[in-house]
Amino acid sequence: MTTTHGGTARRAIVRRAATRRAATRFGAVAAAVGLLPALAACGGGEPGATASSGAASGTVTLVTHDSWAVSEEVLAAFEEESGLEVKQVPAGDAGTLANQLVLTKDAPLGDVVFGIDNTFASRVVDAGVLDPYTPEALPESAQQYAVGDGGELTPVDMGDVCMNLDTGWFEEQGVPQPQTLEDLMEPEYRDLTVVTNPATSSPGLAFLLGTVGAFGQDGWQGYWERLRDNGLKVDDSWEDAYYADFSGAGEGGQRPIVLSYATSPAFTVTEDGSASTTAAMLDTCFRQVEYAGVLAGAANPEGARQLVDFLVSEAFQADVPGQMYMYPVDDTVELPAEWQKFAPLAENPFTVDPADVAEHREEWIEQWTQTVVG
Numbered sequence: 001m002t003t004t005h006g007g008t009a010r011r012a013i014v015r016r017a018a019t020r021r022a023a024t025r026f027g028a029v030a031a032a033v034g035l036l037p038a039l040a041a042c043g044g045g046e047p048g049a050t051a052s053s054g055a056a057s058g059t060v061t062l063v064t065h066d067s068w069a070v071s072e073e074v075l076a077a078f079e080e081e082s083g084l085e086v087k088q089v090p091a092g093d094a095g096t097l098a099n100q101l102v103l104t105k106d107a108p109l110g111d112v113v114f115g116i117d118n119t120f121a122s123r124v125v126d127a128g129v130l131d132p133y134t135p136e137a138l139p140e141s142a143q144q145y146a147v148g149d150g151g152e153l154t155p156v157d158m159g160d161v162c163m164n165l166d167t168g169w170f171e172e173q174g175v176p177q178p179q180t181l182e183d184l185m186e187p188e189y190r191d192l193t194v195v196t197n198p199a200t201s202s203p204g205l206a207f208l209l210g211t212v213g214a215f216g217q218d219g220w221q222g223y224w225e226r227l228r229d230n231g232l233k234v235d236d237s238w239e240d241a242y243y244a245d246f247s248g249a250g251e252g253g254q255r256p257i258v259l260s261y262a263t264s265p266a267f268t269v270t271e272d273g274s275a276s277t278t279a280a281m282l283d284t285c286f287r288q289v290e291y292a293g294v295l296a297g298a299a300n301p302e303g304a305r306q307l308v309d310f311l312v313s314e315a316f317q318a319d320v321p322g323q324m325y326m327y328p329v330d331d332t333v334e335l336p337a338e339w340q341k342f343a344p345l346a347e348n349p350f351t352v353d354p355a356d357v358a359e360h361r362e363e364w365i366e367q368w369t370q371t372v373v374g
Contacts, residue, residue, distance in 0.1 A: 060303035061087045061110030063295070065097045068114060069323040070316065078310050084303050094120060094202050094290075101295070102127045111298035112307045114156060118289045119205055121147045122358030130293040131301070135309045142312065142329035145289045147354055153291035156311045157326035160262035160285035160346045161206035163193075166248030167279050169256035178257065180283045181214055184227060191231035194245040195259040197373070199365050200236045202288075207259050208368055209357060210286030213350030217360075224371050234373060248278045263325050266336070266343035276342040285346035290326065 062068075068088060079085055089110050091097045098120035101113060105127060116124050124130065130152035138154065145155035163184070170177045178184055184193055196204035211220045233255060235241040243249045246258035248268065262285060265276040292311045294304040310316055317328035321336055327345060 058300060058303065059085045059087050060112060060300050060307050061089055062307060063089045063091050063097070063101070063108075063110040063113045065094050065115030066090050066092060067324055071319050071323060074315050074319045077315070082303075082306050082310075084306065086307065095205075098124050101129045105129045105296065108295040108297045111295055111300045111304035112292060113295055114290070114292040114311060116153065116291045116293070117202075118145075118147065118287075118291075118354055119202075119209060119357055119361070121153055121289075121291060122354045123361075124293075125150065125152050126358065129296060131296045131298070133294045133305055133308060135305075135312050137309065138312050139317070139330035139332070141331035145329060147291070153293045154308050154312060155329045156290055156292050157320050157324060157328055158287060158289040159326040160280070160282075160287050160349055161203045161210065161259070162262050162285040162346065163207075163281040164246075164248070164258050164260040164264050165279050165281060166246065166256035166258075166277070168277055169247050177279070179281060181211065181223070184257065185223070185230055187230070189230065189257065191233075192255055193227070193231070193257040194233040194235060194241045194253075194255045196238050196241050197234050197236050198368055201238055203238050203259055203261070205361075205365070206286045206288055208364060209352045210284065210350040212364065213286065213352045217356075220364075221367060221371050224368060228372050232372070261325075262345060263327075263339065263343040266338045267325075269338050269342060273338065280343070282344065282346040283348075285349040287346070287349040287351065289329075 068090065075086060087110075091100045091109065094115055094117045097113070097115050100109065101116075101124055108129075113130070125148055132151040133154070134151040135154060142155040145158065147153050163178075165177055167177065175188060178186075178189055183189065195207060198204040198208040208220075211223055214220070215223050233245060235245060238260070241258050242260055242264075243251050244253060245255045246253040246260075247256045248258070260280075262280040262282065265278045265280055268278040269276050292308050294301060294308060298304045312330070314330065314333070317330040317333050320326055320328040320333075321339060327335075
């Protein structure tokens with residue numbers, strides 16, 4: 001069973017970035033609260049589902065990964081408008097969450113799930129864990145991230161897993177910054193790169209899938225062999241890679257190339273906000289998408305549908321960057337200023353068909369382990 005630490009990575013980024021953002025906090029929260037009265041009118045539906053009518057009440061239980069976060073004001077406004085009380089049940093990281101949902105599908109842990117990502121989406125859908133439901137107000141920009149044809153999963157947020165650079169190190173050493181996956185195999189970058197294990201890390205799994213997308217099912221192992229032979233270091237967790245081994249974290253690390261997120265450079269902005277001390281290699285990225293869905297057998301299915309509506313509402317979408325350090329799927333949301341400057345998304349991220357991920361995930365992890373760590 002795969003255990004992932006993507007939640008640890010995101011929690012650490014949010015926690016350590018909080019003091020930097022305190023004076024210039026993403027200002028959408030107050031404005032977003034004003035948008036919530038429209039939620040009651042934002043019914044949703046799909047064939048066989050009852051549209052939200054505003055009649056739900058009581059408690060709705062939201063099962064999430066450990067990186068779930070929402071501003072108190074935004075959640076409180078939703079609860080007041082809907083008449084619902086949201087109870088959160090954390091179930092571990094994304095991989096653990098998916099496993100728990102499958103194991104408990106006959107006695108579901110709650111009414112709604114948030115945090116299933118595209119590396120585990122097919123497994124959850126194929127296991128019959130979810131009831132079909134698609135919000136009528138699903139942003140147009142979110143529709144490109146749909147999984148399958150049944151409408152069981154609603155895209156909520158997304159982000160890119162990419163290699164990151166300590167730009168100051170390369171300037172001081174007079175070494176050109178690598179740009180592509182292929183560059184990392186070159187002799188001038190020997191002993192400079194640290195990544196995380198896909199068997200123990202969500203970013204690690206995403207990066208493995210990115211190399212499958214880049215080099216194909218017949219070529220990715222050869223790529224990893226060359227990385228290994230070029231002095232690659234592998235850590236079990238993102239925190240170890242970023243804070244212990246990455247020179248750009250300012251904590252004594254010796255390697256200037258690390259696996260992280262496209263949003264990470266917005267966390268390493270200088271005190272005056274004029275520059276970032278790190279940069280993402282945007283030609284190395286794999287896009288992660290996180291989904292919500294109504295759990296089959298939910299005790300409060302009407303409340304569950306209203307909560308899914310809320311997760312794609314303008315109010316919640318505007319709250320996503322500052323709370324979960326991911327991009328909202330609604331591309332009309334105004335992003336924090338430092339994101340626009342220092343954390344752009346990749347224009348052409350690598351992708352792998354979710355059906356292929358479902359079929360080969362464990363096989364690829366085993367092959368990677370045999371190839372890279374022996």
